[in-house]
Amino acid sequence: MNAEITCTHCSTALELVGEEDFRTGGAAGIAAMFLGNFNQLSEGILALQMYRCPQCGHVEFFLPGR
Ligand SMILES: [Zn+2]
DSSP states (O other): OOOOOBOTTTOOBOEEEEEEEEEESSSOSHHHHHOGGGGGSOSEEEEEEEEEOTTTOOEEEEOTTO
């Protein structure tokens, strides 16, 4: 599935920024801020696709391969 994703705030089509790698595990790191429950996974690298809204700057992350 790769349907167009729209912003949850202003319904503008989100732009794919690219795939970002986040460290998982531990209390620190940007992944902990966005994905609290992923902390329960063992430490590793989590790749997420980052989309941003050109209208309002809202950012969303998705797991690749959805
Ligand atoms: Zn927006």
